[in-house]
Amino acid sequence: MADGTESESRKLLGRLREVMASSDAGQARLDRITHLIADSMGTEVCSVYLFRDAETLELCATEGLKPEAVHMTRMRLGEGLVGRVARTGRVVNTPNAPAEKGFRYMPETGEERYSSFLGIPVQRLGESMGVLVVQSRDAREFSADEVYALEVVAMVIAEMTELGAFVGEGAALSPLHQQSVLIRGGTGQEGAAEGHVWLHEPRVVVANPIADDPHRELERLNEAVEQLRVGVDKMLEMSRTGDKEQLQVLEAYRMFANSKGWMRRMEEDIARGLSAEAAVEKEQSQARNRMAQVQDAYLRERLADLDDLSNRLLRILTGQGKETGAELPADPILIARNIGPGELLEYGRSLKGIVLEEGSVGSHAAIVARALAIPLVVHAERVTAEALNGDHVMVDGDQGIVHLRPDDNVVSAFRDKIAMQAQAQERYASIRDKQAVTRDGQVVSLHMNAGLMADLPSLDSSGAEGVGLFRTELQFLVRNQMPKRTELVEIYARVMDSARGKRVVFRTLDIGSDKVLPYMKPNDEPNPALGWRAIRVGLDKPGVMRMQLQALIRAAKGRPLTIMFPFVAQAEEYRAARQEVDKALERERRLGHVLPETLEVGAMLETPSLAFAPQKFFDEVGFLSIGGNDLKQFFFAADRENERVRRRYDSLNCSFLSLIERIVERCAISGTPLSFCGEDAGRPIEAVCLAAMGIRTLSMRPASIGPVKSLLRRVDLMDLRKVIADARHRGEQSVRPAVMELLRGISDEV
Ligand code: PEP
Ligand code: MG
Numbered sequence: 001m002a003d004g005t006e007s008e009s010r011k012l013l014g015r016l017r018e019v020m021a022s023s024d025a026g027q028a029r030l031d032r033i034t035h036l037i038a039d040s041m042g043t044e045v046c047s048v049y050l051f052r053d054a055e056t057l058e059l060c061a062t063e064g065l066k067p068e069a070v071h072m073t074r075m076r077l078g079e080g081l082v083g084r085v086a087r088t089g090r091v092v093n094t095p096n097a098p099a100e101k102g103f104r105y106m107p108e109t110g111e112e113r114y115s116s117f118l119g120i121p122v123q124r125l126g127e128s129m130g131v132l133v134v135q136s137r138d139a140r141e142f143s144a145d146e147v148y149a150l151e152v153v154a155m156v157i158a159e160m161t162e163l164g165a166f167v168g169e170g171a172a173l174s175p176l177h178q179q180s181v182l183i184r185g186g187t188g189q190e191g192a193a194e195g196h197v198w199l200h201e202p203r204v205v206v207a208n209p210i211a212d213d214p215h216r217e218l219e220r221l222n223e224a225v226e227q228l229r230v231g232v233d234k235m236l237e238m239s240r241t242g243d244k245e246q247l248q249v250l251e252a253y254r255m256f257a258n259s260k261g262w263m264r265r266m267e268e269d270i271a272r273g274l275s276a277e278a279a280v281e282k283e284q285s286q287a288r289n290r291m292a293q294v295q296d297a298y299l300r301e302r303l304a305d306l307d308d309l310s311n312r313l314l315r316i317l318t319g320q321g322k323e324t325g326a327e328l329p330a331d332p333i334l335i336a337r338n339i340g341p342g343e344l345l346e347y348g349r350s351l352k353g354i355v356l357e358e359g360s361v362g363s364h365a366a367i368v369a370r371a372l373a374i375p376l377v378v379h380a381e382r383v384t385a386e387a388l389n390g391d392h393v394m395v396d397g398d399q400g401i402v403h404l405r406p407d408d409n410v411v412s413a414f415r416d417k418i419a420m421q422a423q424a425q426e427r428y429a430s431i432r433d434k435q436a437v438t439r440d441g442q443v444v445s446l447h448m449n450a451g452l453m454a455d456l457p458s459l460d461s462s463g464a465e466g467v468g469l470f471r472t473e474l475q476f477l478v479r480n481q482m483p484k485r486t487e488l489v490e491i492y493a494r495v496m497d498s499a500r501g502k503r504v505v506f507r508t509l510d511i512g513s514d515k516v517l518p519y520m521k522p523n524d525e526p527n528p529a530l531g532w533r534a535i536r537v538g539l540d541k542p543g544v545m546r547m548q549l550q551a552l553i554r555a556a557k558g559r560p561l562t563i564m565f566p567f568v569a570q571a572e573e574y575r576a577a578r579q580e581v582d583k584a585l586e587r588e589r590r591l592g593h594v595l596p597e598t599l600e601v602g603a604m605l606e607t608p609s610l611a612f613a614p615q616k617f618f619d620e621v622g623f624l625s626i627g628g629n630d631l632k633q634f635f636f637a638a639d640r641e642n643e644r645v646r647r648r649y650d651s652l653n654c655s656f657l658s659l660i661e662r663i664v665e666r667c668a669i670s671g672t673p674l675s676f677c678g679e680d681a682g683r684p685i686e687a688v689c690l691a692a693m694g695i696r697t698l699s700m701r702p703a704s705i706g707p708v709k710s711l712l713r714r715v716d717l718m719d720l721r722k723v724i725a726d727a728r729h730r731g732e733q734s735v736r737p738a739v740m741e742l743l744r745g746i747s748d749e750v
Pocket of ligand 1: 628630679
């Protein structure tokens with residue numbers, strides 16, 4: 001077969017196509033394929049091994065080995081030469097198989113008679129599906145051309161497996177995509193959801209991997225690549241003035257799109273009988289394989305660029321854009337490698353859950369998912385390769401687990417969990433309009449955190465008394481460009497309209513650290529959390545802050561207005577910001593705009609330094625809100641985004657409570673209103689302890705209001721105070737154990 005490889009492999013593919021077109025189904029079809037490969041290659045044996053589950057390969061068809069071994073012979077991933085091919089994704093080509101390291105003889109197959117062995121991975125887009133093997137008695141090494149031809153055939157088998165071409169009676173070959181899979185990732189947003197997969201970027205389906213007419217396929221490839229190049233050039237032209245990083249990616253796209261090597265390999269694949277889209281996919285598969293092995297981050301990114309580019313090319317060739325004709329299921333669980341916050345917002349609350357292969361706790365998508373209270377799992381490895389549109393899926397945001405195509409046991413256990421959560425929600429709904437008043441008559445005011453228009457309906461449904469923290473940066477983060485002042489006026493006015501007189505605390509832009517605006521030049525800072533962020537940016541470059549203040553005043557149209565500055569580390573910063581407010585008021589007055597009826601201006605206490613500011617500051621500031629997320633990160637010097645350390649220190653640690661106590665006392669001396677708006681406010685146990693420490697206003701995610709109110713209504717704050725004081729007195733590290741002990745004894749009634 002060394003001579004005239006092209007026509008030989010084309011002939012082989014032509015025969016394969018006949019098999020596919022025949023009425024044979026399942027096993028018979030696979031049997032005929034192994035027969036014709038052995039025949040064409042001139043080998044005694046041809047076998048196909050496919051995965052039964054993620055770890056086990058099964059001999060599914062053979063020409064030459066003992067027929068009774070079919071569906072009986074199984075091996076673990078990595079076991080024997082076949083297992084090695086599957087695990088490494090690399091070809092094994094040897095004239096003397098028994099002498100190879102790792103060779104394992106399977107007596108039931110009768111393979112001991114065969115000396116030479118050629119194993120080719122059957123894979124689709126880097127996803128291993130099985131192994132194609134040819135063996136022969138004479139000790140020969142297969143030529144590069146033979147290897148190549150068989151790779152092309154393996155590619156077609158992978159496509160056919162993906163399409164379920166071998167599923168049929170008798171064969172019972174279930175392709176990987178019909179098996180249940182558990183994927184462990186990280187928690188992005190708590191909550192449990194059941195639904196059906198909706199792939200953000202659906203897989204392109206290659207219906208015909210074999211070329212009818214290679215000349216026509218070559219033309220199709222050339223036309224598509226030309227279209228791709230024009231598209232990339234256009235994108236580059238449009239981005240010339242934009243973000244440097246994006247430009248780099250596009251330059252890389254262009255380099256690949258013009259790469260002669262890439263083109264040549266695809267042309268060769270077509271000459272050997274593949275259709276244009278199958279040729280693109282074959283190259284893409286190999287790039288993904290390399291990606292899995294490359295350590296260097298830069299190279300990995302470039303391979304990821306090539307992957308994206310291949311996807312674009314496939315879409316051009318197949319005409320399958322994002323619109324595949326598939327309908328969004330009624331209960332969609334979005335699955336994506338990654339997604340931008342804007343795209344996520346477009347789906348909005350229609351989503352039941354989100355699973356991201358990449359993503360991170362602090363990513364913008366995670367921020368949006370949290371704002372929408374949609375369960376989110378991040379770092380879910382291989383989920384985009386495993387999931388198919390419409391698959392049944394269960395997302396456990398609490399544990400960071402995804403059950404894809406779950407079996408009945410998982411389904412019923414999971415549904416119990418969802419039902420319990422729903423029951424709890426019902427119980428919370430019953431106290432929605434009641435006050436959070438403790439057993440000893442203390443009233444705690446519960447507000448919600450928000451940042452998107454999508455949050456506002458929760459103001460009514462959660463029973464929040466107002467918005468204790470409106471994170472204005474979210475409106476900036478979900479856009480591709482800086483919003484205009486008129487847009488901001490409109491947004492803020494809508495927020496106040498929907499609040500219908502309830503207080504909304506607008507926090508001015510809190511960017512920097514983990515919140516980087518896509519359209520602002522990123523600053524390379526060694527420690528961004530300690531860097532140029534929030535009010536520091538606002539004061540150094542006051543343009544945006546002034547625009548925001550102006551927009552807020554105009555949006556208020558004479559209504560009461562509350563403004564809060566983030567990340568104030570010393571009194572002087574607050575004073576400078578406060579002056580900006582006064583200047584803005586004066587400017588607006590001169591321009592003839594109506595001024596707010598009342599104006600409150602306050603600061604977030606997020607750095608330990610502010611707790612120790614002169615008492616005069618507490619006298620001056622309109623109100624304070626403790627940003628517990630940042631305050632805790634700086635108090636314990638433990639990065640809130642770093643999985644390794646972010647849970648290391650307990651918020652109920654006695655030292656931290658001492659700091660809270662100090663802030664409460666200092667506010668009391670000056671009569672300064674104090675609230676707490678970090679995540680801890682929404683955790684029932686932490687929330688009751690904060691109330692016991694004297695905080696009477698808590699602001700949290702809307703979904704937390706029910707559970708927090710429920711617990712507050714069942715505790716006696718004086719009892720709790722005493723338990724906390726005793727634990728501190730005993731010198732315990734955290735008051736949690738003592739508090740838990742007390743709470744175990746209280747009633748379950750809401
Ligand atoms: C905080 O730091 O606690 C806070 C509420 O602000 P953010 O989480 O937006 O930094
Ligand atoms: Mg903060």
